[in-house]
Amino acid sequence: MSFDVDAVRADFPILARQVHGRPLIYLDNGASAQKPRCVIEAITRAYEGEYANVHRGLHYLSNLATENYERVRAIIARFLNAPHEDEVIFTSGSTEALNMVSYGWAAPNLQPGDEILLSVLEHHANIVPWHFLRERQGVVLNWVEPEPDGSLPPEKVLAAITPRTRMIAVTHMSNVTGTVVDIAGIRAGTDLPLVVDGSQAAVHMPVDLSKLGADFYCITGHKLYGPSGSGAIWVRRERQAEMRPFLGGGDMIRTVARDAVTYNDGPLRFEAGTPGIVNQIGLGVALEYLMDLGMENIAAHERALRDYARDRLRSLNWLQVQGDAADKGAIFSMTMEGAHAHDISTILDKKGIAVRAGTHCAMPLMAHLGVPASARASFAMYNTQAEVDALIEGLTFCRELFA
Numbered sequence: 240m241s242f243d244v245d246a247v248r249a250d251f252p253i254l255a256r257q258v259h260g261r262p263l264i265y266l267d268n269g270a271s272a273q274k275p276r277c278v279i280e281a282i283t284r285a286y287e288g289e290y291a292n293v294h295r296g297l298h299y300l301s302n303l304a305t306e307n308y309e310r311v312r313a314i315i316a317r318f319l320n321a322p323h324e325d326e327v328i329f330t331s332g333s334t335e336a337l338n339m340v341s342y343g344w345a346a347p348n349l350q351p352g353d354e355i356l357l358s359v360l361e362h363h364a365n366i367v368p369w370h371f372l373r374e375r376q377g378v379v380l381n382w383v384e385p386e387p388d389g390s391l392p393p394e395k396v397l398a399a400i401t402p403r404t405r406m407i408a409v410t411h412m413s414n415v416t417g418t419v420v421d422i423a424g425i426r427a428g429t430d431l432p433l434v435v436d437g438s439q440a441a442v443h444m445p446v447d448l449s450k451l452g453a454d455f456y457c458i459t460g461h462k463l464y465g466p467s468g469s470g471a472i473w474v475r476r477e478r479q480a481e482m483r484p485f486l487g488g489g490d491m492i493r494t495v496a497r498d499a500v501t502y503n504d505g506p507l508r509f510e511a512g513t514p515g516i517v518n519q520i521g522l523g524v525a526l527e528y529l530m531d532l533g534m535e536n537i538a539a540h541e542r543a544l545r546d547y548a549r550d551r552l553r554s555l556n557w558l559q560v561q562g563d564a565a566d567k568g569a570i571f572s573m574t575m576e577g578a579h580a581h582d583i584s585t586i587l588d589k590k591g592i593a594v595r596a597g598t599h600c601a602m603p604l605m606a607h608l609g610v611p612a613s614a615r616a617s618f619a620m621y622n623t624q625a626e627v628d629a630l631i632e633g634l635t636f637c638r639e640l641f642a
């Protein structure tokens with residue numbers, strides 16, 4: 240199978256633009272990815288000719304919009320190889336998804352003194368909802384740290400389990416170090432409920448939920464080349480049955496009376512109010528686009544980019560990269576003595592290179608690594624070796640300015 244990066248680039252209109260008079264080199268995919276023409280056109284088509292509210296039936300456009308919207312559930316199930324389509328709950332992204340697990344599953348099922356095991360690699364979206372439970376109902380947060388190379392061996396996670404551990408929450412891929420966590424390896428050693436943040440991993444590698452062993456797995460559409468405000472969480476049927484609704488309102492109910500309510504069945508009972516109809520339709524198109532390209536092909540292209548970038552970055556002996564696990568994703572968080580991360584990103588920006596600077600919504604990890612801030616170059620399927628070369632040139636220019 241081949242992967243034609245030039246053909247893929249031609250599908251993304253924004254990649255043809257210039258920034259500060261230079262061709263755009265977009266290396267901030269960890270924050271959000273650009274959108275292919277097919278997604279942009281699908282959004283326009285939905286609004287121009289096929290728009291109405293969903294699940295309200297009884298007229299042509301509402302039925303059409305409902306059909307276009309509901310078919311995305313099956314696309315997401317196929318993309319993640321989920322055992323059952325009704326295990327897919329639409330959300331506005333990973334943040335809403337993880338809050339849904341905290342309010343909907345953990346809050347009613349955990350007692351004061353019960354423990355949640357978290358990895359230090361987590362994004363704030365997979366930390367703060369658990370802090371709510373600590374603050375409000377006396378749940379205890381325990382932490383497991385990565386190895387010096389950024390990896391998180393399953394044995395280390397399993398060794399941190401105590402008799403009071405009730406749940407494990409862990410990322411599938413770190414948005415700072417690119418660390419890939421062996422979820423199946425964790426599952427092999429425990430039956431505890433396992434909440435997995437797939438926000439990064441699902442973008443860069445094939446995910447097979449029938450084999451992974453997660454109980455909850457979230458994705459966020461805007462990192463998957465889809466619209467912002469789209470996403471989903473897959474919840475294993477048995478866990479879904481243990482969940483109570485997190486948001487109340489229209490659509491999630493069957494009947495409402497003055498003194499009682501009954502809820503809808505399946506995923507609809509967790510989807511209150513008018514959803515991001517067109518956003519989800521756009522996400523469906525983005526996932527079909529990815530499946531057409533083939534996640535294996537995308538992963539192979541990005542592995543080659545990662546290896547090339549890693550070799551070239553290693554040759555810069557004045558640059559530090561956080562996390563160097565062999566199988567990491569193509570994400571490089573960098574620091575340079577004498578230059579602040581914000582200065583690096585500002586100078587790179589003047590050369591048309593977009594990277595992110597700061598703490599990357601991962602303050603516990605940054606504290607663990609002992610770096611106040613880093614400049615992060617995060618690659619996607621449309622990036623090229625020539626763009627790695629431009630990054631190296633830009634970093635070398637920074638070094639010359641600050642040395």
Ligand SMILES: *Cc1c(COP(=O)(O)O)cnc(C)c1O
Nearest residue numbers: 332333334362364414438439459
């Ligand atoms: C981006 C990201 C999130 C949060 O996703 P939102 O789209 O902001 O809801 C959570 N976890 C990881 C690892 C991420 O990269």
